[in-house]
Amino acid sequence: xxxYDEIIKKNKNVGIIGLGYVGLPLFLELSKxxxxxxxxxxxxxxxxxxxxxxxxxxxxxxxxxINCNCFIITVPTPIKKDNKPDLTYIIKATKMVSSILExxxxxxxxxxxxxxxxxxxxxxxxxxxxLIYNKDFYVGYSPERINPGDVKHNLINITKIIxxxxxDALEIVEKIYNLVVNRVYRxxxxxxAEAIKMLENTQRDLNIALMNEFSNICExxxxxxxxxxxxxxxxxxxxxxxxxxxxxxxxxxxxxxYIEYAKKYNRSSKLIDTSRKINEDIKNIILNKIYESLxxxxxxxxxxxxxxxxKPNSPDIRNSKILEIIGSLxxxxxxxxxxxxxxxDKKLNCLSKNELxxxxxxxxxxxxxxxxxxxxxxxxxxxxxLFKKEVRIIEIGNYYKEDFLEKADFYWNL
Numbered sequence: 001x002x003x004y005d006e007i008i009k010k011n012k013n014v015g016i017i018g019l020g021y022v023g024l025p026l027f028l029e030l031s032k033x034x035x036x037x038x039x040x041x042x043x044x045x046x047x048x049x050x051x052x053x054x055x056x057x058x059x060x061x062x063x064x065x066i067n068c069n070c071f072i073i074t075v076p077t078p079i080k081k082d083n084k085p086d087l088t089y090i091i092k093a094t095k096m097v098s099s100i101l102e103x104x105x106x107x108x109x110x111x112x113x114x115x116x117x118x119x120x121x122x123x124x125x126x127x128x129x130x131l132i133y134n135k136d137f138y139v140g141y142s143p144e145r146i147n148p149g150d151v152k153h154n155l156i157n158i159t160k161i162i163x164x165x166x167x168d169a170l171e172i173v174e175k176i177y178n179l180v181v182n183r184v185y186r187x188x189x190x191x192x193a194e195a196i197k198m199l200e201n202t203q204r205d206l207n208i209a210l211m212n213e214f215s216n217i218c219e220x221x222x223x224x225x226x227x228x229x230x231x232x233x234x235x236x237x238x239x240x241x242x243x244x245x246x247x248x249x250x251x252x253x254x255x256x257x258y259i260e261y262a263k264k265y266n267r268s269s270k271l272i273d274t275s276r277k278i279n280e281d282i283k284n285i286i287l288n289k290i291y292e293s294l295x296x297x298x299x300x301x302x303x304x305x306x307x308x309x310x311k312p313n314s315p316d317i318r319n320s321k322i323l324e325i326i327g328s329l330x331x332x333x334x335x336x337x338x339x340x341x342x343x344x345d346k347k348l349n350c351l352s353k354n355e356l357x358x359x360x361x362x363x364x365x366x367x368x369x370x371x372x373x374x375x376x377x378x379x380x381x382x383x384x385x386l387f388k389k390e391v392r393i394i395e396i397g398n399y400y401k402e403d404f405l406e407k408a409d410f411y412w413n414l
Contacts, residue, residue: 003069003106003138004175010035014176015068017093019049019058021249021316022110022144023074025155029180031056037065062096069105070176071097074144076249077111078319083256085114087121094125101129101137106164106172108140112254114198114261115191119165138169141190142177143197148314160184163193198261201254202272207241208251209275212282215243215414226398243414244396245286245321245369246279247310252319283325286394286414290329293365293392293410302335302363304386307370308343308350314370315343322369322396337363342372356386363387368395380407 006012012035016027019040027038038058040046046060059065075089090111097107107126109118118141123133131137145158160181164170170186177184187193215225225243233240246252255272262269294301303326310320317323326336337359338350351358353375363386368375380403384391390409395401398413405411 003104004172006069007034007176012069013037013065013067014070014072015039015065015097017071017073017097018075018089019045020074020076021148022146023072024049025146026072026074026110026180028053028056029155030176033179037068039065062100065100068100069102070108070172071101071105072108072110073097074110076318077113077253077257078249079253079256083259085257085260087113087117090117091121091125094122095128098126098129101126101131103131103136105131105136106138106140106169108142108173108176110142110144112143112197112201112250112257113194114257114264115194116264118190118194123165134166134169138165138172139190140164140169140173141193142173143193145197145200148311148316156181161187161193161196163187163190165190198254198258201250202258204241204251205246205255205279206272206275207239208244208246209278211241211243212414213278216285226401242398243282245282245310245414247319247321248316249310249318252279252310252321282414283321286396287325287328289394289412290325290365290367293394293412297364300333300335301365302337302359302388303329304337304339304356304359304363304366306339306366306368306375307372308338308340308348309370309372312370313342313372317343317345317348320370322367339375340370340372341374360385361388364390365392365394368393368397368400371395371397371399380404 007014014030014034014036016023016036016038019027019038027036030036038056039062040060043060046058049058073090073093075093077090078086080086109122118139123139126137127133140163142160142162146155147153160177162170162173162177162184164173174184187196218225218228229240229242232238255276258272259269305322305326308320308322309315309317338348339356340350341352343350366383376399392410393404393408395413401413
């Protein structure tokens with residue numbers, strides 16, 4: 001098996017399938033070491049990427065992934081409207097690869113799935129190439145761990161979980177990822193590696209649910225949940241996290257893959273079912289606070305939402321819960337202004353900070369939703385000038401509470 005040798009000698013290429021938040025950083029780093037071709041089905045994205053990375057090999061047709069003996073699939077695995085796992089993208093990507101798969105190749109998956117998907121669903125599709133599994137082609141699984149907007153925990157610095165369909169294939173996977181990451185961690189089986197990824201984000205969802213529930217109860221008694229968390233953090237083994245909306249493409253999605261996995265074996269997932277319900281119900285709590293804050297405002301209400309991505313310092317609006325909340329408001333009764341200079345979705349028609357002066361003395365409510373670092377320097381005087389009369393503030397977080405709580409006519413934070 002000389003797959004890696006052919007890559008390192010630049011006789012063969014590595015193909016990255018999907019150039020999103022996961023695939024693009026991997027493509028850019030691997031391109032520095034070996035011949036790498038980036039592929040995506042989004043035509044507009046391909047045009048933009050070619051303009052940005054003029055020296056890189058970026059293509060939009062599967063036939064253009066030529067002379068590749070290694071494919072790394074990094075496509076999304078979202079959920080459907082009924083919260084069932086949606087494997088559409090990974091199946092489509094696998095079919096594309098199967099159509100061009102050659103003998104003596106390896107296909108590595110990074111997409112989040114429940115245990116068994118890689119070796120059943122994906123393997124079966126790859127075998128449609130008429131090649132023999134673990135003889136003519138091999139499979140690897142290395143779950144993505146990129147945290148968008150996090151400079152510290154980037155592709156290079158994270159520990160990369162790796163697994164493969166046989167020992168020889170595992171050696172290849174390790175060598176490939178060692179080209180771009182500082183540390184890899186071998187796992188005994190692909191199913192175990194799939195379970196690791198599922199557990200990581202399910203645990204995070206569960207912990208946030210605890211904080212959301214705890215916060216809701218503490219509020220009834222006038223207890224500041226953030227002071228409680230800071231105090232508890234002085235204990236050596238306390239896991240520190242905060243209440244908040246759970247959106248994005250991982251933490252709010254992966255637990256549903258766990259729930260589906262449990263159903264396959266007729267096992268209960270009551271704990272995770274409950275944590276999902278708690279975190280989804282936060283949307284209704286915030287919505288009720290919006291109604292409460294604007295009680296008595298007769299005319300059409302003007303609301304500014306600061307930060308609309310699913311998390312601070314990220315341009316990603318996938319599964320953004322604040323957008324879901326705002327989307328449920330009656331458009332006949334509310335004017336919504338978005339302030340977000342990080343996201344690139346033109347449909348939202350976001351304002352810049354300098355453009356806020358256009359709505360001076362017109363605002364009824366400000367919601368600090370996803371507080372990017374660039375919005376951490378507002379003064380109360382600046383904020384007050386935006387309002388018609390009463391200053392009403394809702395904050396999903398705790399950054400401005402100390403300065404605004406006593407001054408605002410209405411202030412509430414999650």
